[in-house]
Amino acid sequence: MNDKNKIITGLVIFFLVALFPFWFNLIFGASDAAKGPDPVLTDKAKEAETCVADTQFMRTEHMQLLDQWRDTVVRDGQRIYVVENGNKYEASLSNTCMDCHSNKADFCDKCHNYASVTPYCWDCHTYPEETK
Amino acid sequence: MKAAYLYSLIAVVVLGLIAYAGVEAAGLDVLFGVIIPYLAFIVFLVGFANKVLDWSKSAVPFKIPTTMGQQKSLPWIKQNKIDSPYTTGQVVIRMLLEILLFRSLFKNTRTGFSGERISYKWVIWLWLFAILFHYSFLVVVIRHLRFFAEPVPFFVNFLEQIDGMLQVLLPHMFLSGFALLAGTLLLLVRRVFLPKIVYISRPADYFPLFLITGIAVTGLMMRYLAKVDVIRIKELTMGLATLQPSIPEGGISGLFYVHLFFVSILVAYIPFSKIMHIGGIFLSPTRNTANDTRARRHVNPWNYPVKTHTYEEYEEEFRDKMKEAGIPVEKE
Numbered sequence: 001m002n003d004k005n006k007i008i009t010g011l012v013i014f015f016l017v018a019l020f021p022f023w024f025n026l027i028f029g030a031s032d033a034a035k036g037p038d039p040v041l042t043d044k045a046k047e048a049e050t051c052v053a054d055t056q057f058m059r060t061e062h063m064q065l066l067d068q069w070r071d072t073v074v075r076d077g078q079r080i081y082v083v084e085n086g087n088k089y090e091a092s093l094s095n096t097c098m099d100c101h102s103n104k105a106d107f108c109d110k111c112h113n114y115a116s117v118t119p120y121c122w123d124c125h126t127y128p129e130e131t132k
Numbered sequence: 133m134k135a136a137y138l139y140s141l142i143a144v145v146v147l148g149l150i151a152y153a154g155v156e157a158a159g160l161d162v163l164f165g166v167i168i169p170y171l172a173f174i175v176f177l178v179g180f181a182n183k184v185l186d187w188s189k190s191a192v193p194f195k196i197p198t199t200m201g202q203q204k205s206l207p208w209i210k211q212n213k214i215d216s217p218y219t220t221g222q223v224v225i226r227m228l229l230e231i232l233l234f235r236s237l238f239k240n241t242r243t244g245f246s247g248e249r250i251s252y253k254w255v256i257w258l259w260l261f262a263i264l265f266h267y268s269f270l271v272v273v274i275r276h277l278r279f280f281a282e283p284v285p286f287f288v289n290f291l292e293q294i295d296g297m298l299q300v301l302l303p304h305m306f307l308s309g310f311a312l313l314a315g316t317l318l319l320l321v322r323r324v325f326l327p328k329i330v331y332i333s334r335p336a337d338y339f340p341l342f343l344i345t346g347i348a349v350t351g352l353m354m355r356y357l358a359k360v361d362v363i364r365i366k367e368l369t370m371g372l373a374t375l376q377p378s379i380p381e382g383g384i385s386g387l388f389y390v391h392l393f394f395v396s397i398l399v400a401y402i403p404f405s406k407i408m409h410i411g412g413i414f415l416s417p418t419r420n421t422a423n424d425t426r427a428r429r430h431v432n433p434w435n436y437p438v439k440t441h442t443y444e445e446y447e448e449e450f451r452d453k454m455k456e457a458g459i460p461v462e463k464e
Contacts, residue, residue: 115363
């Protein structure tokens with residue numbers, strides 16, 4: 001069959017699809033897209049210095065911890081979370097986490113948006129109003 | 133070759149160990165995070181184009197559609213327009229159904245005996261596994277655009293919402309990831325346990341299946357078990373996609389590099405393997421030719437011009453000599 005034109009058209013379309021990330025970022029992307037967001041720490045968070053766990057753990061496992069908290073609070077009525085060093089925290093997203101990290105837009109949302117994650121935490125939980 | 137799959141399994145395990153050791157022990161983050169992925173992608177693009185252009189040069193001397201229905205005939209005989217296409221439009225419909233719904237696999241039958249008589253039983257399993265595998269793989273690939281585009285395109289978000297609609301586990305379980313693993317394993321199990329399929333399977337048939345199993349397992353592990361730092365990974369992948377690659381500070385877990393290395397191998401392997409059916413399906417003459425040979429003459433376009441010497445020309449050349457010898461001629 002002498003379908004060379006059709007075949008080359010198909011190949012060009014395939015290449016456009018395969019190269020999507022390259023031209024998409026070139027046209028629509030921000031220049032610093034390869035730099036991840038820097039979540040902003042509030043003064044209160046800076047002052048506290050330590051979270052309920054170390055930073056690396058919180059970066060990758062915070063959702064697991066919240067899930068665990070939900071289970072212990074809702075199912076077992078256990079509201080106190082004890083950290084390894086003996087410190088005690090109330091197991092609560094709104095009252096503990098967001099007490100320090102009250103800046104949802106600059107802390108939670110920044111990374112969630114970058115990684116295209118849409119957690120449904122705030123469908124139910126309230127968060128402190130952002131100060132404009 | 134009962135152990136054909138062992139070669140492929142061992143190859144995939146060794147590849148995984150190479151990537152893990154290379155990053156965790158030898159610190160070759162740049163090699164496995166930047167150089168190999170780029171090389172693999174270039175090999176994929178060049179190899180793919182090369183293969184398709186090579187195919188486009190092959191002669192198709194005959195129209196060879198395989199038909200499964202009544203061809204276009206007299207006006208009062210009903211034509212099967214999909215299974216015996218006559219026009220280009222009908223061919224396009226047939227091709228679309230083949231590519232999107234795998235109709236050839238759907239018509240799979242198994243020959244056997246029912247008592248004394250031969251029987252053909254409709255067997256749907258291969259079609260089912262194949263459709264599960266291909267569509268979940270497609271969804272997984274599209275979902276991965278969240279690592280390669282910033283801002284993340286709307287259709288990726290949309291797909292994530294649907295894929296994670298069960299809202300179980302944290303982070304949300306994506307159905308497609310598990311469907312991909314299930315589909316791959318089912319296709320693999322066929323080739324490992326069914327004697328007739330083992331008999332016709334070579335290491336090259338098992339290798340992609342083991343490799344994709346490896347990709348799915350490492351991917352699921354990163355999401356659900358051994359959590360990795362997604363933000364750093366996106367920094368790496370966005371660096372790749374914006375052609376300013378760098379290894380993010382703090383490093384990424386070796387598991388990610390195993391995943392990336394498996395994907396690189398798969399991508400580079402595509403043009404040289406059976407996975408080229410991505411392109412080949414479009415160029416299958418048994419599917420993409422119309423069954424119109426009774427109406428239109430098909431001339432192989434690669435026919436070279438044949439040198440002919442007709443009788444008229446012959447007589448023209450030798451008329452004088454023929455007359456001399458007394459041979460009758462048509463023209464005086």
